[in-house]
Amino acid sequence: MADFFRWLAQLPPLAQVPIVILAFLAVVGAVLFFIEIAPRRGRRYTIIRLAVSVLVPVVTVFVVGSYTWAAAIGAVVGGILFLVDYRSRQGAGYLLQLWCFLLPAILMLVIGLIVPTIQTAVQAFMNSRGTEFVGIDNFVWIFTQPSGVRTVVNTIVWVLVTPVVSTIAGLAYAVFIDKSRGEKIFKVLVFMPMAISFVGASIIWRFMYTARPADQEQIGLLNQVIVWFGGTPYDFLANSPLNTLFLIVVLIWVQTGFAMVVLSAAIKGVPTEQLEAAELDGTSPWQRFVNVTVPSIRSSLVVVLTTISIASLKVFDIVRTMTAGANDTSVIANEMYTQFKNFETGRSAAFAVVLFLLVLPIVIYNARQIKKQREIR
Amino acid sequence: MSTATETAAAAGVIPGPETPTRRVKRRLTSRTATIAALLIAILWTVPTLGLLVSSFRPPQEVVSTGWWTIFSNVGFTLDNYTNVLAAGNSQLTMAQAFINSIAITIPATVIPLVIAALAAYAFAWMDFKGKDALFIGVFALQIVPIQMALVPLLQLFARGEIFGVPVIAAFGDGAGYAQVWIAHSIFALPLAIFLLHNFISEIPADVIEAARVDGASHGQIFFRIVLPLTMPALASFGIFQFLWVWNDLLVSLIFADGTVAPMTKLLAEITGSRGQDWPLLTAGAFLSILVPLIVFFALQRYFVRGLLAGSTKG
Numbered sequence: 001m002a003d004f005f006r007w008l009a010q011l012p013p014l015a016q017v018p019i020v021i022l023a024f025l026a027v028v029g030a031v032l033f034f035i036e037i038a039p040r041r042g043r044r045y046t047i048i049r050l051a052v053s054v055l056v057p058v059v060t061v062f063v064v065g066s067y068t069w070a071a072a073i074g075a076v077v078g079g080i081l082f083l084v085d086y087r088s089r090q091g092a093g094y095l096l097q098l099w100c101f102l103l104p105a106i107l108m109l110v111i112g113l114i115v116p117t118i119q120t121a122v123q124a125f126m127n128s129r130g131t132e133f134v135g136i137d138n139f140v141w142i143f144t145q146p147s148g149v150r151t152v153v154n155t156i157v158w159v160l161v162t163p164v165v166s167t168i169a170g171l172a173y174a175v176f177i178d179k180s181r182g183e184k185i186f187k188v189l190v191f192m193p194m195a196i197s198f199v200g201a202s203i204i205w206r207f208m209y210t211a212r213p214a215d216q217e218q219i220g221l222l223n224q225v226i227v228w229f230g231g232t233p234y235d236f237l238a239n240s241p242l243n244t245l246f247l248i249v250v251l252i253w254v255q256t257g258f259a260m261v262v263l264s265a266a267i268k269g270v271p272t273e274q275l276e277a278a279e280l281d282g283t284s285p286w287q288r289f290v291n292v293t294v295p296s297i298r299s300s301l302v303v304v305l306t307t308i309s310i311a312s313l314k315v316f317d318i319v320r321t322m323t324a325g326a327n328d329t330s331v332i333a334n335e336m337y338t339q340f341k342n343f344e345t346g347r348s349a350a351f352a353v354v355l356f357l358l359v360l361p362i363v364i365y366n367a368r369q370i371k372k373q374r375e376i377r
Numbered sequence: 378m379s380t381a382t383e384t385a386a387a388a389g390v391i392p393g394p395e396t397p398t399r400r401v402k403r404r405l406t407s408r409t410a411t412i413a414a415l416l417i418a419i420l421w422t423v424p425t426l427g428l429l430v431s432s433f434r435p436p437q438e439v440v441s442t443g444w445w446t447i448f449s450n451v452g453f454t455l456d457n458y459t460n461v462l463a464a465g466n467s468q469l470t471m472a473q474a475f476i477n478s479i480a481i482t483i484p485a486t487v488i489p490l491v492i493a494a495l496a497a498y499a500f501a502w503m504d505f506k507g508k509d510a511l512f513i514g515v516f517a518l519q520i521v522p523i524q525m526a527l528v529p530l531l532q533l534f535a536r537g538e539i540f541g542v543p544v545i546a547a548f549g550d551g552a553g554y555a556q557v558w559i560a561h562s563i564f565a566l567p568l569a570i571f572l573l574h575n576f577i578s579e580i581p582a583d584v585i586e587a588a589r590v591d592g593a594s595h596g597q598i599f600f601r602i603v604l605p606l607t608m609p610a611l612a613s614f615g616i617f618q619f620l621w622v623w624n625d626l627l628v629s630l631i632f633a634d635g636t637v638a639p640m641t642k643l644l645a646e647i648t649g650s651r652g653q654d655w656p657l658l659t660a661g662a663f664l665s666i667l668v669p670l671i672v673f674f675a676l677q678r679y680f681v682r683g684l685l686a687g688s689t690k691g
Binding site: 001002003005006008009010013014016017020021024025028031032033035036039064065070090095097098100101102104105106108109111112113114115116117119120121123169172173175176177180186188189190192193194195196197198199200202203204205206207208210216217218219220221224253256257258261262265314316317320321322324333336337340345348349351352353355356359360363364367 | 421427445492495500518528532553623627631649670672
């Protein structure tokens with residue numbers, strides 16, 4: 001496989017795309033063809049099944065690694081798989097079909113996600129080269145260094161500010177434009193930043209924040225506004241701790257559209273009878289909003305809040321592009337990358353583990369809310 | 378599939394007779410609310426507008442006057458774009474990075490989509506021992522931030538070892554886009570399997586049963602029934618994955634080195650090294666957001682549907 005990729009890499013980039021996709025689809029086609037003939041009866045198909053079960057692992061092992069001993073193990077495993085399948089309750093061939101459907105995904109997840117996650121968890125307790133066990137030194141280092149503490153605090157600020165502000169802005173906007181003329185266009189305008197990369201958004205906002213000396217004309221809009229009101233230009237990204245807030249603005253700018261779309265859909269689902277009944281009771285629009293609308297969209301609100309919280313915890317691109325963590329703006333994901341670039345694998349892994357532990361409760365809560373929301377629907 | 382109907386309702390005002398309900402709702406939308414909405418809409422649009430306007434202004438104007446003075450300092454040029462396409466680092470130009478973005482994104486969208494659809498079908502319509510536990514396991518993988526997997530996966534590509542045991546032939550230097558393709562495909566799988574499973578399992582059991590009675594095998598059911606019926610879901614997830622990969626910075630920073638780097642990586646690098654070169658940066662940023670914007674505007678329905686159907690990934 002490495003050889004195939006090396007051969008592929010020599011071709012012009014745009015020629016590689018169709019070749020790799022065709023090669024991939026050819027493999028998938030072969031798999032589907034085998035799924036098609038696997039459950040058929042008769043000795044001929046039994047032999048085909050046996051051949052495929054033994055040859056596929058062998059060939060796969062040769063293709064990805066070309067170790068003879070591994071290929072031998074692959075052949076044995078293939079033989080066992082064939083026997084297990086041959087004696088399966090649903091009839092010979094059933095399990096082979098199942099494995100054809102499932103194994104590509106499962107193998108990729110095991111090799112590319114599960115095993116690496118375990119490795120990272122182990123590396124977090126090793127030294128920078130991963131050769132020596134150092135206990136919790138890496139974590140102690142994070143939480144005793146002023147810059148490490150600062151990184152964790154910044155991340156927490158991100159998580160506290162971004163979801164709340166984006167959700168409130170998105171909810172307010174969704175309510176304001178609900179059933180108004182041109183609702184669709186209003187939506188697109190605020191939703192559009194969702195499609196833009198964080199790198200693009202960061203450049204857009206760096207341009208907004210640009211400061212030039214007071215005696216020159218400003219080219220950043222925000223500083224121009226300050227100058228119009230008689231102030232002196234302010235370097236938004238240089239001064240801690242406010243600069244973190246100005247970075248957070250970028251994520252809010254992106255995530256408000258997400259909050260707005262989801263909440264707008266939820267608002268459309270609020271039973272109109274309840275709103276009418278409330279109006280007949282002589283309530284004000286604000287009371288109706290707080291007492292009728294908000295409770296009925298509660299589960300959507302929670303999903304939006306938690307989803308944006310997860311995004312804020314993992315924020316990387318914005319910090320990387322705008323300040324690269326300078327001037328006390330670093331966050332955990334950025335520090336994880338910085339330490340990796342400095343060949344401090346242990347510390348990098350420790351940051352990843354801290355991030356994992358912070359994300360964990362929110363994701364579990366989020367998943368349960370999404371499930372609950374589905375059940376209501 | 379209530380999300381689909383909700384999306385239809387969300388996509389535009391459904392015209393209808395004037396009912397008491399509509400009056401209630403209309404009164405809620407007072408004039409102040411409209412003004413507030415307008416204000417937010419302007420606030421959210423102006424930054425992008427500024428970038429777009431600046432990218433077409435002559436370079437010396439961009440760095441000396443504000444883009445809002447465009448009407449007193451009239452000027453239009455495409456120079457910024459020609460300049461930025463030729464700019465870059467020692468290894469590649471922005472034009473090549475643009476091609477790289479395309480070459481990375483398309484396979485990294487197709488491959489996980491197909492693999493996830495196969496797995497989702499098995500989870501939805503095949504019986505086997507431990508199915509629920511395995512599916513919950515795949516679902517639970519969504520909680521793992523990709524940061525946990527990045528470095529060991531890179532080491533696997535570089536050395537071909539897991540815990541010191543040789544597993545694959547090391548990719549070495551000349552493997553091109555392979556690392557990014559594989560990394561993106563793997564990271565997309567948990568969410569893709571989960572979302573596609575939700576759609577595939579909602580196909581009425583009668584349809585599948587009828588096909589089985591007619592003698593269709595799992596391969597035929599998957600190819601002839603499930604794939605066509607889940608096209609909207611495949612499209613939504615495909616768009617998501619496309620935008621995610623195109624806009625990604627972290628994975629490409631780790632896995633796409635040197636000449637295979639996509640636009641986001643090169644742009645981030647230029648922002649670091651030539652942060653005040655606004656003619657270049659505005660044009661470059663607009664080039665990089667152009668493709669997502671086209672995809673977004675052309676396929677907005679699917680995008681919104683996908684958004685309402687599931688969570689985000691990372």
